[in-house]
Amino acid sequence: MKGNLIIISSPSGGGKGTLIREVLEKVPHVGYSISHTTRSPRSGEESGKHYHFVSRAEFDAYRDQGGFLEYAEVHGNYYGTTLKQTERITESGSDVILEIDVQGAATVMEKMPEAVSIFIMPPSFEVLRARLTARATERMDDLELRLKNSLGEVMHFSNFGYVVVNDEITAASNKIATIILAERQRPHRQGELIKGILGSFERAKL
Ligand code: 5GP
Numbered sequence: 001m002k003g004n005l006i007i008i009s010s011p012s013g014g015g016k017g018t019l020i021r022e023v024l025e026k027v028p029h030v031g032y033s034i035s036h037t038t039r040s041p042r043s044g045e046e047s048g049k050h051y052h053f054v055s056r057a058e059f060d061a062y063r064d065q066g067g068f069l070e071y072a073e074v075h076g077n078y079y080g081t082t083l084k085q086t087e088r089i090t091e092s093g094s095d096v097i098l099e100i101d102v103q104g105a106a107t108v109m110e111k112m113p114e115a116v117s118i119f120i121m122p123p124s125f126e127v128l129r130a131r132l133t134a135r136a137t138e139r140m141d142d143l144e145l146r147l148k149n150s151l152g153e154v155m156h157f158s159n160f161g162y163v164v165v166n167d168e169i170t171a172a173s174n175k176i177a178t179i180i181l182a183e184r185q186r187p188h189r190q191g192e193l194i195k196g197i198l199g200s201f202e203r204a205k206l
Contacts, residue, residue, distance in 0.1 A: 001093060001189065001190070001191070001192055001193075002090045002091060002093070003029065003031075003089060003090040003092070003093055003094045003095040003096060004090070004095040004096075004114075004115070004116050004180075004183055004184070004189070005086065005090065005095075005096055005098060005108065005112055005114075005115040005116065006030075006095055006096065006097045006098065006115070006116045006117075006118065006180060006183075007098050007100060007105045007108055007109070007115055007116065007117040007118065007160075008020060008097055008098065008099050008100075008118050008120060008176070009099075009100060009101060009102050009104075009105045009117075009118075009119055009120070009153075009156070009160070010119065010120035010121070010122070010153070010166070011122065011128060011146070011149070011150035011153040011154060012075065012132065012146040012149075012150070013122070013128050013129075013131045013132030013135065013146065013150075014120045014121070014122050014128065014131075014166060015120065015122070015131060015166045015169070015172075016099055016120050016166075017099075018169055019120060019166060019169060019172055019173050019176060020032065020097055020099055022169060022170070022173035023097070023173050023176050023177050023180070024097070026173065026174075026177045027095075027177045027180050027181065029093065029094040029095060030094060030095045030096070030097060030180065031089035031092075031094045031095070031096045031097070032096070032097050032099070033081050033082075033085050033086050033089070033096050033097065033098050033099075034048065034049070034050070034051060034052060034085065035051050035052070035079050035080060035081055035099070035100070036051065036052045036054050036058075036059060036062065036068075036071075036078075036079070036080045036081075036082065037051045037052070037053060037054070037059075037077060037078065037079045037080075038053075038054060038055065038056050038059050038077050038078040038079075039051070039053070039077035039079070040053070041053050042137045043137070056078070059071075059078050059080065062080070062082070063080065066083075067080075067082055067083060067084065068080040068081060068082060068083065069081045069082065069083045069086055069107075069108065069111070070100065070104040070107035070108050070111070071104065072100075072101055072103040072104045072107070074101045074103070074104075075142065075145050075146055075149060076145070079100070079101065079104070080104075081098050081100060081104065081108075086098065095180060095184075101153070102152075102153050102156040102159075105117060105156075105159070105160070106156075106159065109159070116161060116162075116179065116180070116183045117159070117160040117161045117162065118160060118161070118162045118163075118164060118176060118179060119156070119157045119159075119160035119162070119163045119164070120164055120166050120172070121154060121157060121163055121164065121165045121166065122150075122154075122165075122166060123165055123166065123167040125150070125151075127167075128147070128150055129147055132146060132147065162179050164176055164179075
């Protein structure tokens, strides 16, 4: 049985990086899709681990080959999720987390309505601003841009299947883990297993 696509979106500074790391530790059989981006690496970021950092020409070439499940321009840079990587993970039976923006989320929801979508909501604008400022990874103008875009992003919450307020990391990551585990129990995700069980009832000729 193929794994589920799990879309996770939030405004920049919503804390999804830390949350996702916790979820990956808590829930077995979940992979993470490493996106391609034209953004420059921040200090401590490694290509192939946090992102595949590529030039605009490389990004465009990959897009033109139809290599992306989705891509979007976010805060002035391009980001994309490769089809190859998500399929490799879901074909292996594991779920795959796509950490993508609200535009990319809308594309995936349209192409794959069975995808599970979770919006991570910061507890307030003030907390979002404090987290982004404390992270100190952005130049001042980038930080302003991310804060300015955050209102447009949080307004998309109702397009998602689930909303988790990230007020406390352990509680929020437990909620996400619960959603991922619960989604595996939906009847249509257990077709083969249920078929086998029903077969045993049929064979019993009651
Ligand atoms: P950052 O530059 O802070 O790492 O990411 C900026 C935004 O781009 C975040 O909202 C992040 O979720 C989003 N993002 C990261 N990878 C992708 C991707 O592959 N596709 C899309 N559409 N957005 C992405």
